[in-house]
Amino acid sequence: MSERKITTEEQYQRALEWLVKKAQEIEHPLLDEQKRQELMQKYDYVTEKVLEYKREQSAKRTCQNN
Secondary structure: OOOOOOOOHHHHHHHHHHHHHHHHHHHOOOOOHHHHHHHHHHHHHHHHHHHHHHHHHHHHHHHHHO
16 A cells, blocks of 8 residues: 555545444445455554544644643
8 A cells, every 4th residue: 555644634534534434334244354354454554544643733732832
């Protein structure tokens, strides 16, 4: 997967919406196992990018407050 980064609040919000939608798809009982695994890899990747963005935003706020 190409290295991408969330850099704006809008991208962050879209990523959260994507995660909610894909979580529902992952839980669907008729989704075949191969597609579930592929989707889980993408889901985990986007989750990590969301967490990175939140950590960076938190660090920026901490620096601004000091």
